[in-house]
Amino acid sequence: MGSNLNSKPKLVSGTAGYVLQDVPHLTDYILNLPTYTNPLRDNPAYSVVKQYFVNVDDSVPERITVHSDSPRGIHFRRAGPRQKVYFDADEVRAAIVTCGGLCPGLNTVVRELVCSLYHMYGVKKVIGINGGYKGFYARNTINLTPKSVNDIHKRGGTVLGSSRGGHVTNKIVDSIQDRGINQVYIIGGDGTQRGASAIFEEVRKRGLKVAIVGIPKTIDNDIPVIDKSFGFDTAVEEAQRAINAAHVEAESVENGIGVVKLMGRYSGFIAMHATLASRDVDCCLIPESPFYLEGHGGLYDYIEKTLKENGHMVIVIAEGAGQELVSESIQSMNKQDESGNKLLQDVGLWISQRIKDYFAKKKTMSITLKYIDPTYMIRAVPSNASDNVYCTLLAQSAVHGAMAGYTGFTSGLVHGRQTYIPFYRIIERQNHVVITDRMWARLLSSTNQPSFVNCKCVTEETKEDEPLKLFPDENCSDETLVN
């Protein structure tokens, strides 16, 4: 984080090794802010709820698997409505922005932010920033009301539009200041949360009463700490349709192979979960598990064996898998998108061609291969029922946090509880499938595919809590979606 001393992590220690990784609050840098009674007290829908307000000291542990002698460990502030709020409804001018790639559920989060602000807190001024970060200074805004967002959750994409690149911190904060915005809800992935953190630092440097709140969006599920990201369930469900189609095609012909490419730039969660859900997949290839084609234990060997045994097979490949192999055979262009993300080679097309070439050359077996790339179709669908509920809770928690004066945080689910997580924990690393965890073992045993892992890497000394580090500086959690 920045050089300003105030931007250091806020840590609160307690007995028995308890550590609260707290989130910033407006009162950390603005003195004598007035408080108001939370209007939810008078809301007939919520007045009947016992203990509706969250105790300010409530926190949620980062790790829930403990031993009798474990220290209590790191905790996050529990999300939810507070008795006191730091904004009067009439004073609030909220802005919502969606950034980065699409993900099912974006519209649901937008809808629920607007409805929570209006219906829970009586806020009447909510605007949408058009087209991602650059929209703050280069586009018009959109007025958002419960009526205008009423049925947007039934649509894929984002009604606000999105973009990559264009994060110019000073211009964005100037625009926030010029427009009198004092709550900013920023929906996006790892890149977006980095941008949100930079905005927060600048806002604090200028001493502005503006709450900066992140809502984590990533179809790849690559954001750390949180249980999973919204849209992930929908993506896994939608991927089943492509896998089913590949299976139907493959089993209808002799030695049929169906190849399905799924999203997952650096994290193979969608591929892993879609494979486990389907049971029709014979091989799942992800970025975290390097594989090889030729020789004993290689992919060609396994394909031949599976075709001999079953007459057909389905391969699921995450878009970021095997990139090092593709670069070896195709001149790597090393291009980046506007946000600086490396543009990947189409590994699905590449592997399909390599498999076809291999069997054509070998002449022992004639195969029919069908390649399906449903990636953008999956990303564009509306969120399913469970993701809709998840999006609703994330949005409500975000609004409760901003109204309570918290800032510089991401609203996220940790072990099924809504929490406020400081930006630095969200942006410090990416979440990856840990191939020495039980979940990947479950996948290997369900597909029966080779592990492609050099056995020397996984020694007996590799302890359960110390997963094999395939990514430098990785601090993998054994709790997030993997066990």
Ligand SMILES: Nc1ncnc2c1ncn2[C@@H]1O[C@H](COP(=O)(O)OP(=O)(O)O)[C@@H](O)[C@H]1O
């Ligand atoms: N390190 C960074 N600092 C500031 N802004 C960033 C950073 N990385 C990405 N951004 C901005 O965040 C937005 C979304 O980032 P991107 O990587 O495209 O998607 P995602 O947020 O889904 O990962 C873009 O407008 C980009 O300019």
Ligand SMILES: O=P(O)(O)OC[C@H]1O[C@](O)(COP(=O)(O)O)[C@@H](O)[C@@H]1O
């Ligand atoms: O829309 P683009 O730029 O082709 O993005 C494709 C990428 O977006 C994603 O769907 C999501 O990535 P982000 O979360 O970084 O936006 C990746 O799975 C994929 O590699």
Ligand SMILES: [Mg+2]
């Ligand atoms: Mg990203």
